[in-house]
Amino acid sequence: MWDYSEKVQDHFYNPRNAGAIEGANGTGDVGSLSCGDALRLTLKVDPDSDKILDAGFQTFGCGSAIASSSALTEMIKGMTLDDALTVSNQDIADYLDGLPPEKMHCSVMGREALQAAVANYRGEEWKDDHEEGALVCKCFAIDEVMIEDTVRANNLSTVEEVTNYTKAGGGCSACHEGIEEILTRVLAEQGVAFDPNAKIDMPKATQPKLTNIQRMKRIEELLDEIRPNLQRDKGDVELVEVDGKNIYVNMVGACGGCQMASVTLGGIQQHLAEGLGEFIQVMPSQELARQAGA
Amino acid sequence: MSTGIYLDNNATTMVSPEVVEEMMPFFSEQYGNPSSMHQFGDKVGRALKKARQQVQALLGAEHDSEIIFTSCGTEADSTAILSALKAQPDRKDIITTVVEHPAVLSLCEYLEKEGYTVHYLKVDKKGRLDMQEYIRLLSDKVAIVSVMWANNESGTLFPITEMAELASSAGVMFHTDAVQAVGKLPINLKESAIDMLSLSGHKLHAPKGIGVLYLRRGVRFRPLLRGGHQERGRRAGTENSASIVGLGKACEMALSAMAQEKTTVKALRDRLEHGILSQVSHCFVTGDPGNRLPNTCNIAFEYIEGEAILLLLNKMGIAASSGSACTSGSLEPSHVMRAMDIPYTAAHGSVRFSLSRYNSQADVDKVIEAVPPIIEKLRKLSPYWSGNGPVEDPEKAFAPTYA
Ligand SMILES: Cc1ncc(COP(=O)(O)O)c(C=O)c1O
Numbered sequence: 001m002w003d004y005s006e007k008v009q010d011h012f013y014n015p016r017n018a019g020a021i022e023g024a025n026g027t028g029d030v031g032s033l034s035c036g037d038a039l040r041l042t043l044k045v046d047p048d049s050d051k052i053l054d055a056g057f058q059t060f061g062c063g064s065a066i067a068s069s070s071a072l073t074e075m076i077k078g079m080t081l082d083d084a085l086t087v088s089n090q091d092i093a094d095y096l097d098g099l100p101p102e103k104m105h106c107s108v109m110g111r112e113a114l115q116a117a118v119a120n121y122r123g124e125e126w127k128d129d130h131e132e133g134a135l136v137c138k139c140f141a142i143d144e145v146m147i148e149d150t151v152r153a154n155n156l157s158t159v160e161e162v163t164n165y166t167k168a169g170g171g172c173s174a175c176h177e178g179i180e181e182i183l184t185r186v187l188a189e190q191g192v193a194f195d196p197n198a199k200i201d202m203p204k205a206t207q208p209k210l211t212n213i214q215r216m217k218r219i220e221e222l223l224d225e226i227r228p229n230l231q232r233d234k235g236d237v238e239l240v241e242v243d244g245k246n247i248y249v250n251m252v253g254a255c256g257g258c259q260m261a262s263v264t265l266g267g268i269q270q271h272l273a274e275g276l277g278e279f280i281q282v283m284p285s286q287e288l289a290r291q292a293g294a
Numbered sequence: 295m296s297t298g299i300y301l302d303n304n305a306t307t308m309v310s311p312e313v314v315e316e317m318m319p320f321f322s323e324q325y326g327n328p329s330s331m332h333q334f335g336d337k338v339g340r341a342l343k344k345a346r347q348q349v350q351a352l353l354g355a356e357h358d359s360e361i362i363f364t365s366c367g368t369e370a371d372s373t374a375i376l377s378a379l380k381a382q383p384d385r386k387d388i389i390t391t392v393v394e395h396p397a398v399l400s401l402c403e404y405l406e407k408e409g410y411t412v413h414y415l416k417v418d419k420k421g422r423l424d425m426q427e428y429i430r431l432l433s434d435k436v437a438i439v440s441v442m443w444a445n446n447e448s449g450t451l452f453p454i455t456e457m458a459e460l461a462s463s464a465g466v467m468f469h470t471d472a473v474q475a476v477g478k479l480p481i482n483l484k485e486s487a488i489d490m491l492s493l494s495g496h497k498l499h500a501p502k503g504i505g506v507l508y509l510r511r512g513v514r515f516r517p518l519l520r521g522g523h524q525e526r527g528r529r530a531g532t533e534n535s536a537s538i539v540g541l542g543k544a545c546e547m548a549l550s551a552m553a554q555e556k557t558t559v560k561a562l563r564d565r566l567e568h569g570i571l572s573q574v575s576h577c578f579v580t581g582d583p584g585n586r587l588p589n590t591c592n593i594a595f596e597y598i599e600g601e602a603i604l605l606l607l608n609k610m611g612i613a614a615s616s617g618s619a620c621t622s623g624s625l626e627p628s629h630v631m632r633a634m635d636i637p638y639t640a641a642h643g644s645v646r647f648s649l650s651r652y653n654s655q656a657d658v659d660k661v662i663e664a665v666p667p668i669i670e671k672l673r674k675l676s677p678y679w680s681g682n683g684p685v686e687d688p689e690k691a692f693a694p695t696y697a
Binding site for chain 2: 029
């Protein structure tokens, strides 16, 4: 049995705004039938104020898909379209006091339906760029597609690297066999055999061990080196905290909400790891808050 | 929730009160090790002997030494398949089916990575095998055929005794995962050509964590666990005496209640099925209704999702299970439903009701009453549904992006 919060149960047993609304002027249909979830979101938008006057949902899906749909409609009613578009899937999950990791994709679906409905209202075409795979790491809710893409993009070859880039496998470690299988498959495409004993060749720290202050300065220097790249994309990065091998950063501007944030973090991590000559893990600063709250 | 209505007996069963009573002394005064020479061990040793004979009787096995106690059904399945491979190193092929329980399927997928060749027999829309395909695959390259007797999801039965004969005449070892069949169907192993059979206690009112591998006398065998001489060296590890005693009692009770399965239990199942089908539109029985376990009824409700149905049933105290993706946390609906080519819009809405002799007609009548409003409530939320029926041409009217 899933560990559903009271809020999820409430929105499932007593869904708000169920059904298609009369006189809707924006409709978004998203979902994946093979994974058993599909959602139609209908919006009634006031053309003068751009405000969402009413929202309704129809969902083919499990308890949390229905609850996420219901929550989404409650959250966006009364918002302007631009404000509604800033609602993230994490916001939907938070509104429901959390979802089990296997069920996070239900909240992703809600957000996508919203984007699709707004695009439909504005007469734009909406294209889904989000692909989803089977869940591999249950601790951090990382799926197969995410791991495969990260392995390909960064030429990873060990489980440790996968953990450093995606967090997958960094918790209970039960999924390490699954990660090895993904590595075996992706490496085989490139004609390379997966070697479970491979060590990541990190440039050896030839210089004497840095003091904490020196290390912090070095991290700032390394971040400065890549800043121009980020600024070109209208984004930036701030160093928030250094705690041993965990380095927390704040992605600002365009990088903050962008789809590529995790890939960007991966790139920053690689740059810092190489520059420092040691294993480090770069994480978004929200992670700090979450750990403090946990 | 002990006052609820339990229709999930293919997942696990209530331990019979008589079974609990038989087990109790083995948690307290009867703590001896059955291998010991003294009176403490001797009493437990005798109790195990009796249990072995009770299992033997239910299976119709020729010798009680053909019964090997294991820790669960999964262990019995693994032991059987791995033993056949180790005992016949020249044979690298396995024949099984696409609808096996993960206890067999995951092992086979793993063995493929280790270099073995696995032939997965396909099923048709009713979950039936193609015997011609099977006969063509039997050869002296095959180390073992492992085919389940009854499917845990649909209840569909495979022609195991015939398949075992065919394997035997081709000189191939035959194993059946009979975890769902034992206790529900009469079995007579001594008159069959079955070499190995797995069963699991918790599916027949014994506790969880106890199973049996039946191993026909003379069949070549390699143990999974080596160590002490327990189970004649075929399964080392000090016996789980309380559970073995409980399983023995449960087998004795199952044997004497066998007639009830195809009369009382079947009648309840049919009443339930008819009651639901006559009230709810757009649903159908999956599998092979004319050839299935007497206790199982699997109904696919179109245009809605199984987990949502289960949650609403649960709220009314009714326990069942579903083949939807969401109940398992995977992205695909049950491999059994997919193998039968049930469309996604129905596979996700499949619900399994599995009964036992402990269910009553009152239970069934309450479920018949509860189901229609639940289905109606969820269909009202479904984008594929409008008013009293599916929207016209549902797959086109609602075709979400990336479906
Ligand atoms: C057909 C089948 N095989 C094997 C098993 C596994 O049995 P156990 O849970 O005792 O390992 C089950 C039950 O879960 C089953 O239904």
